[in-house]
Amino acid sequence: MKIVQSWDDGVVDDARLSGLLRRFHARATFNLNPGLHQQRRSFGWRHGDKDVWRLGRDELATVYAGFEIANHSLTHPNLPDLSTLELEREVRDSRHILQDWFQQPVRGFCYPFGSYNPAVKEAVRAAGHVYARTVAECEPLFPPADPFEFGVSCRFVDPAFWTRYEQAKTFGGVFLFWGHSYELVNEAMWADLEDKIARISADPAAEWASVETLF
Template structure:
């Protein structure tokens, strides 16, 4: 079974996450909004009493070295509330700017807040993405009927994580997602490390890069 994971929003706790993933040889994709990264860390918010900060623009390439980058639009808007021209700008320039900064092709898109309509799907396809993560979690057949509505299997904190993991073996793909800022204490980081270890110990599992699955 191929194991896929992706993490949203480009926050400072991704530094710790990336180190952990490297340590355990796990592949991952990070979904970024390039327009929200300034010269300094910032544009933050509070999550359960903890300050969350976006990484500084200048540290992005070093933090994410070796990982896949996907487009999460320029500024994380509610795309369905925008006019077509602005949708296109958010989607297409988001991809272009990420490709320039990371010097790698960007094939994936993640709908901000999971919201989209046909205008958004058009813009995503037209600007060169091969797949998009859609709202909601599901044990979905692979390949999905529409690669622009590719659903994750579950959130990394799902209480059904291992049940869904085993269930996904028939399909051959297990895909989890999350935000590193959701790990708000040492226990949660430890738990996640145990998850990586357990996956690595499973002879049926191998980490995969998401774009690989959509290229042929």
């Protein structure tokens, strides 16, 4: 079974997360919005009692070294609301910027807010992506009926995480969990995630993979 993980939004907690993943030789895909990163860390929004900050442009290459980068649009708008021109900018320009920043091909896309329509799907495909991730949970996950409506197994905090994991194993295919590292609001949650990563890395039936390599 291949295990893939997909983390969104490029926040500062990704620095700790990528360090944790490296310790366990886990692969992951990070979905970024290049239009939202300033040179230094910048305040993003509040998540409950927590201030969420975005990573600075100056640290992105270090934080994400060795991981797959996917396009999450330029500025995280609700893509179905946009004009054709705006859509082009959010999808195509964003991909070019990420490829320039990271000097690696960017072929994956992740819909902001999980929202899309036929025009959005076509813009994403035409810009050179090979898949687009939604937030729809489905089993079996792979291969998807439409690679531009690629779903997920569950969120990383899903109470049914291990049940879903074993289900995916029964189907013999792919298990994909996703989330945002800013959701990790205390040490107990970090310990729980570390336990998950460690258990998966120790499972002889599991093999870490990047999303893009599935397609």
